[in-house]
Amino acid sequence: MLSIIVAVAENNVIGGDNTLLWHIPEDLKRFKAITSGNTIVMGRKTFESLPGVLPNRKHVIITRDKSYTVDNENVEVIHSLSKVINKYKNSSETAFIIGGGEIYAQLIHNVDKLFLTKVFKSFDGDTSFPQIDSEEFSVDFESEIFTCEKSGLKYQFVDLVRK
């Protein structure tokens, strides 16, 4: 099974200058809880935006650069998205697509579930989440709206599933 996990601003922005534009510790905790012990799939740019290889998760990094290597036993570098789709789409093992914009846009039509964090503010950025088609997904879960103690940002967890 393929799932997407993403935090999206009100104007669909998800990042800028290859970094996140907000800091919501509770969202990072949820990201860790959902993805730990599982496979995470990401574009090369998102991988390079991370502090390093995240513990307790198998990383699949997508790049067109055939010479790109990461010397870590928990990292696999691949060069085509079809490899991800073929391996996980009909598997009982879940792989979480964790970004970024290019990878979300190319895989959104192949995922069964989206774990969204909606951030109730617009941000200036250079990377956006693709438009979600309401014909394709329905709401499976909506949390209450929380306020981040640290940033004051309002946010909500919303899970969507393929209809």
Ligand SMILES: NC(=O)c1ccc[n+]([C@@H]2O[C@H](COP(=O)([O-])OP(=O)(O)OC[C@H]3O[C@@H](n4cnc5c(N)ncnc54)[C@H](OP(=O)(O)O)[C@@H]3O)[C@@H](O)[C@H]2O)c1
């Ligand atoms: N808010 C969130 O939840 C969230 C989550 C993740 C990321 N982000 C943000 O998103 C931004 C990064 O996103 P991005 O769109 O710039 O980059 P990205 O999707 O992370 O990575 C793009 C790279 O992936 C590789 N790639 C893309 N399509 C490919 C294909 N079909 N086959 C092989 N390789 C392919 C290419 O790598 P090469 O150039 O090496 O060939 C491309 O440059 C950052 O600002 C990050 O902070 C936000």
